[in-house]
Amino acid sequence: MIDILLAFDNDDINAGIFLTECRDDILNFFNGKVFPLSIINSNELNHNHINKSTSHLKSFIFVTYCHGNETCLAEGGANVFLSETINISNFSNTFFYTVSCSSGHTLGHELIKNGCKNFFGYKEHFNFYSGFSSFLECANHGLFLFINGESTDNVYSQMIQNYDYHIKKVYKTDPVIASLLLHNKNALVKIGKNITINDLII
Amino acid sequence: MEVTFVVIDDTISIKEHPLLYTLEDKYKNVEFFLKPEDGLNFITSHLELNMIVLLDIQFSANDIENGHSILKKISEKSELIPVILWSGINETEESFSDFINNNAFGFISKDATIQEAFVLIDKALTFLKTNLDNIIEDWIIQKPEDKDIPVFFTANGLSLSLNQILYEIRNQTYLGKSFSKKLNQLTIHLLLNKLEKLND
Numbered sequence: 001m002i003d004i005l006l007a008f009d010n011d012d013i014n015a016g017i018f019l020t021e022c023r024d025d026i027l028n029f030f031n032g033k034v035f036p037l038s039i040i041n042s043n044e045l046n047h048n049h050i051n052k053s054t055s056h057l058k059s060f061i062f063v064t065y066c067h068g069n070e071t072c073l074a075e076g077g078a079n080v081f082l083s084e085t086i087n088i089s090n091f092s093n094t095f096f097y098t099v100s101c102s103s104g105h106t107l108g109h110e111l112i113k114n115g116c117k118n119f120f121g122y123k124e125h126f127n128f129y130s131g132f133s134s135f136l137e138c139a140n141h142g143l144f145l146f147i148n149g150e151s152t153d154n155v156y157s158q159m160i161q162n163y164d165y166h167i168k169k170v171y172k173t174d175p176v177i178a179s180l181l182l183h184n185k186n187a188l189v190k191i192g193k194n195i196t197i198n199d200l201i202i
Numbered sequence: 203m204e205v206t207f208v209v210i211d212d213t214i215s216i217k218e219h220p221l222l223y224t225l226e227d228k229y230k231n232v233e234f235f236l237k238p239e240d241g242l243n244f245i246t247s248h249l250e251l252n253m254i255v256l257l258d259i260q261f262s263a264n265d266i267e268n269g270h271s272i273l274k275k276i277s278e279k280s281e282l283i284p285v286i287l288w289s290g291i292n293e294t295e296e297s298f299s300d301f302i303n304n305n306a307f308g309f310i311s312k313d314a315t316i317q318e319a320f321v322l323i324d325k326a327l328t329f330l331k332t333n334l335d336n337i338i339e340d341w342i343i344q345k346p347e348d349k350d351i352p353v354f355f356t357a358n359g360l361s362l363s364l365n366q367i368l369y370e371i372r373n374q375t376y377l378g379k380s381f382s383k384k385l386n387q388l389t390i391h392l393l394l395n396k397l398e399k400l401n402d
Contacts, residue, residue, distance in 0.1 A: 014352065014361040067358055077359040101358035126357040131347075168397060171388065176341050179384035180354075182391055 002200050003036050003057055009066035009075050011042035018128050019065045022136050029144055045075035047086050059093040059200045063143060068100030071107055084110045091116050095200060099139045101125045104189035118152045118192035127180040134166040134181055156190040203331055206231040206251045210241035211258040221319050238267040246279050250343045254326045256288040270300055277304045280372035282335050284326035286310055334382040335371050342368050
């Protein structure tokens, strides 16, 4: 059974509520499923703890909802806990799934170069708007599909379809919301080989 | 679309101008202000209205403000309000460079015919109807929730309330323009996916 690390910046002053809701939705999904889960919250979101949690694992799924930029992920937007220079080699043989701004632009590619099998993230800003569940549902959808056995190619195409579904649902009454969802959809990237969860089992 | 015409002119007889009668007949809402600061106060306290401003240029020496300063102050509050300079001045004698810099929508001479005036007024109406920034502004204004609570976030630390978004849009900042750019992309998406079509 594959290890799953869930890292959430749930205490973030701006995004914390949304990130917590995403986390709770994910934990609800895993309820009743037999997966070894490790949950890392804001107070442990630092490179020492990440290194300690990952260095001994040969293969795992890493899910992180946090702030980021093109080259790193950071707790509170300031304390870098994952980057090419700090600990990228810890993430070889992983499925990496993130909701963070812009990490799909450069970090995702660097992870793949360093042995990560597949990366899902966003190459531009990830937007969300409070009170609209579409953002959470779209953010988490791909992870659930992968855990349920879908290949990453199928996960990507179904995530795109899911974004389109939610855009169509809201655009007439809330065009601004639809435009933000469209932006997220267009920013979504999948990098790496086409794998399923079984490909991570060593 | 309901629109309010705000006329700022210190000549009382202008109230009887045929153009204003025509606007009242057609659009109902015409607000007339003799004192430029009163007109400015109305505009800044009614930003939720779709407004077109007809602004005289020269005012009495007793007035603190004139057409130049009023236009500047309107554009500082919002760049989404078409301000048409409506004046009898000699266009070759007045300085216009600041009018251009402060985004005056156009100029109508007080000697222009109704038909000539409506060429520009219709353009201003089209601007209000089709400008994506105005659509976003209307969407925000209609939202019933507290507009000072952050609702929009990005996963790199940015958070904005509806009033902050409104400020960004009205001031046409980079962030404000990014909202209308996204809406533009949505329009294209909807057309390409045949969810909507262009009106004939």
